[in-house]
Amino acid sequence: MRVGVIGTGRVGLVTGACLSSLGHEVTCMDADEAKVATLREGRTPFHEPELDDLVRRGTDDASLIFVDSVGAAVKGADVVMICVGRPPVGADDRSLSAVEEAARAVARDAEQGVVVVVKSTVPPGTSGHVAHAMGSERPDLACSVVSSPEFLREGHAVADTLRPERIVVGADDDRGRQIVEQLYAPLVRAGHRLVRTDPRTAELAKLASNAFLATKVSFANGLARVAELAGADGRRGDRDHGHGPPDRAGVPRRGPRLRRPTACRRTS
Numbered sequence: 006m007r008v009g010v011i012g013t014g015r016v017g018l019v020t021g022a023c024l025s026s027l028g029h030e031v032t033c034m035d036a037d038e039a040k041v042a043t044l045r046e047g048r049t050p051f052h053e054p055e056l057d058d059l060v061r062r063g064t065d066d067a068s069l070i071f072v073d074s075v076g077a078a079v080k081g082a083d084v085v086m087i088c089v090g091r092p093p094v095g096a097d098d099r100s101l102s103a104v105e106e107a108a109r110a111v112a113r114d115a116e117q118g119v120v121v122v123v124k125s126t127v128p129p130g131t132s133g134h135v136a137h138a139m140g141s142e143r144p145d146l147a148c149s150v151v152s153s154p155e156f157l158r159e160g161h162a163v164a165d166t167l168r169p170e171r172i173v174v175g176a177d178d179d180r181g182r183q184i185v186e187q188l189y190a191p192l193v194r195a196g197h198r199l200v201r202t203d204p205r206t207a208e209l210a211k212l213a214s215n216a217f218l219a220t221k222v223s224f225a226n227g228l229a230r231v232a233e234l235a236g237a238d239g240r241r242g243d244r245d246h247g248h249g250p251p252d253r254a255g256v257p258r259r260g261p262r263l264r265r266p267t268a269c270r271r272t273s
């Protein structure tokens with residue numbers, strides 16, 4: 006399939022490189038021209054295990070290309086994935102301006118029947134907002150908007166994309182769902198779990214995942230503080246005698262507390 010990726014940060018670049026390795030033709034676009042130039046030179050702007058190899062292989066066989074205009078990314082694309090970030094915390098935490106701006110730009114240049122996948126982390130209901138924005142930008146465009154949130158971990162991004170614990174596809178229409186399932190078909194054939202739902206529930210699943218992770222980090226930090234005061238081994242107390250093996254939240258340890266930024270993290 007032909008795939009356009011809008012936003013070539015960690016999520017967009019890893020998604021694009023992995024999809025090209027699965028046999029799709031991928032065009033990655035970013036508004037940051039310097040980033041696009043770096044990628045065209047074969048350099049990746051951050052480190053992720055396996056990523057450099059995937060990008061090199063994709064660019065060598067031309068299944069992965071980098072462009073700096075939305076038009077070039079969406080021309081002829083069956084699927085366009087929106088992977089842009091959000092404004093920095095403190096500027097306007099709740100603003101979805103980047104996602105909406107990307108969606109409107111996609112609408113202007115997209116082919117009839119395009120399927121737009123929102124991979125950015127967004128509040129429940131955003132896919133509907135994206136569909137509305139695209140419709141007001143280009144009323145004649147027939148398109149489907151599907152939510153497929155990203156669950157990758159930094160430092161494990163390629164492994165989490167090619168060997169995901171689950172793939173969530175939230176669609177309201179059959180055609181959009183079928184096209185996105187085709188996109189992920191090689192992963193499903195390899196035995197990875199695909200969860201079908203509606204867009205709002207898919208967006209909520211990502212919110213729930215982040216909130217649960219934040220809860221686990223807070224729990225681990227609290228236990229680490231108690232361990233520090235008591236002179237106990239917080240790692241063993243939690244993992245071996247508490248709630249089981251370490252998971253994505255990490256385990257408490259003595260010394261500096263785990264740090265992971267979340268929108269609601271208390272600083273005191």
Ligand SMILES: NC(=O)c1ccc[n+]([C@@H]2O[C@H](COP(=O)([O-])OP(=O)(O)OC[C@H]3O[C@@H](n4cnc5c(N)ncnc54)[C@H](O)[C@@H]3O)[C@@H](O)[C@H]2O)c1
Nearest residue numbers: 012013014015016035036037088089090103107125126155
């Ligand atoms: N990084 C992670 O581990 C991770 C994991 C899961 C989900 N997410 C979510 O995925 C989304 C992307 O995350 P990221 O870490 O890749 O962000 P990022 O900030 O590293 O990259 C976003 C990219 O989008 C580009 N961009 C912004 N607006 C654009 C536009 N209108 N058109 C084209 N390009 C545009 C930026 O130049 C940037 O290169 C966010 O919503 C994030 O919350 C991130």
